[in-house]
Amino acid sequence: WPLPYCVCSPGRRLYRMIVSTPAVLAAGRTNSTDEPQPLPLQAARTVTVSPTTARDTFLEDDVSPPRVSHGERERIEELPDLMDRIHKMGMTDEYMAFRNRYMGWRQGAARGASGELEARIVRNNTGFGYWYPTVQVWQWRRTLSYWISVTFFEGSLFFAISSFLWCWPDKLGRLKAAVTTWGYVGGKINFFICTYLMCLETINLSNAEHGSGHGSSKKTLADFENGHAKTQSVDTSSTTRAKSRSVFDSDSSDNETDATDSEDEDEEPFMFWPFHVRTAIRKLDSLGAGPWPYYASAIYFVGVLVFTVGLAADFIKSLPEEVSSWTLKLAFLIGSFMFAAGGLFECIENKVFTSCTWDQGYVGALLNLLGGLGFVVGAIIGLPDGYAFASNFSYGVGSVIYAAGSAVMIVMWKDEQFGLTFLAVLNQLGGPNGKPIVKGEENQPEEMKTFSTRAAIFIMIYIVTAVLSFYDFLITMANVSGARWGLTLERAFNSILPCVFAHFMLALNAGVYRTPNIAPFHQLYIMCRYVAVMMAVNNLARMVQSLCIEAGRPIAVLDAEQ
Secondary structure (H helix, E strand, O other): OHHHHHHOHHHHHHHHHHOOOHHHHHHHOOOOOOOOOOOOOHHHHHOOOOHHHHHHHOOOOOOOOOOOOHHHHHHHHOOOOOHHHHHHOOOHHHHHHHHHHHHHHHOOOOOOOOOOHHHHHHOOOOOHHHHOOOHHHHHHHHHHHHHHHHHHHHHHHHHHHHHHHOOOHHHOHHHHHHHHHHHHHHHHHHHHHHHHHHHHHHHOOOOOOOOOOOOOOOOOHHHOOOOOOOOOOOOOOOOOOOOOOOHHHHHHHHHHOOOOOOOOOOOOOOOOOOOOHHHHHHHHHHOOOOOHHHHHHHHHHHHHHHHHHHHHHHHOOOOOHHHHHHHHHHHHHHHHHHHHHHHHHHHHHOOOOOOOOOOHHHHHHHHHHHHHHHHHHHHHHOOOOOOHHHHHHHHHHHHHHHHHHHHHHHHHHHOOOOOOOOOHHHHOOEOOOOOEEEEOHHHOEEEOOOOOHHHHHHHHHHHHHHHHHHHHHHHHHHOOOOOOHHHHHHHHHHHHHHHHHHHHHHHHHHHOOOOOOOOOHHHHHHHHHHHHHHHHHHHHHHHHHHHHHHHOOOHHHHHHHO
């Protein structure tokens, strides 16, 4: 190792420092003159310096590496070994510690600078600070993943209820369009938002080394919450961003956090168009995430668009009935295959077919695949006439499975697994369960404490309340008549209020990191949960009552009212 040590930049800088010390000058005198002879390699290999002095010396300007001739190499080999002199000075341990730290830096295992290029390439880039270098990045991904899981769950509930109700169209009477077609519209809106946000997250993915347009700032996580995650950055070059580490690794070097990234660094713009295919694949590959997250997000998004085409054909009354029917069937068939493909890509991303971990990402991806297969079965059964019941029932079962998968995604969000089921690289943050490692009691590392499972369950209750309230609103609006339109609109407004309240609570949970523990805010927050439960029960009772009344009406009465 002597030759590459000497020709590298740190070796030359260390050499320039140690040749000026008295011990080296004395060892390097090979003639009677007073001028010291330089010791290019052997002295640099054996003389010990303190880390502080070495660090200050390394800040000198670099020079181009000289060529080493064969004769100079022979003279280097004849230089004396100074280990005996270091041992007599009692500095052997200090020298060996310095040598080990330097060699660790060369191999990429240091606690300071990030090491050489080859070591950075082969190293497994994981950890909280690596994917969340600033507070803004953490907040952005937390909010984005929250609304992805919430809208997925809400859209699945809309599809499940409307699909099961469509199994008995003759019992729905004048409520048929309200609780089936318009329920599908509500589901489509939620699925559109969900899949679009998935595309945004994958296209604009970044880490501590590869900054992206959104959320880049000087403010670090240490400024956000003590004990959550501190970051440390060292400006290693003019083009690479700094590495960040968790609080447990950065406590010993808080005084170095002033070396932050330059604000003038060029950053990629934030992208809103979901079909930047080559850009997304290139960025994900450079980050070590692979192409599957974008494949899953994009095909889900295209599937929603195809579903929307079929649903729109049902609203165009000028189309012939046969054209409208087959457009709906073919669109739902293609969209179902795309949803199944999205679940397949999520399974590949979470290694469902090559492992048996049964963690949250594994279970959620598997459920999404099964939900997509339920859609495919329903679409195929529905192609010929006469199988509407089996087709809609299969759609309903697939939607229930999707709701279970999105419920797993909500739990993953609660556990800081912001990659959910489609971006697995964000789900391993150092802890045994994938959560971030933070400083606990007595400065010991432990997994970060997150929301309780009860909090995640109440998020689902808010969504259920919103869905049932929306169906109650649709049923009320279906009863609008010329003589009672004012009273009907008043009741419709009262019916939609629980939906508004539930979405306010969902928005509040997106920004609340912990349940308030100060009176009276803690009591108010808890009471809102129970109010949501009572609203859900009330809306469910009103919806069931309306459907039962409509199903019990004679056909002649329904025809007269229509």
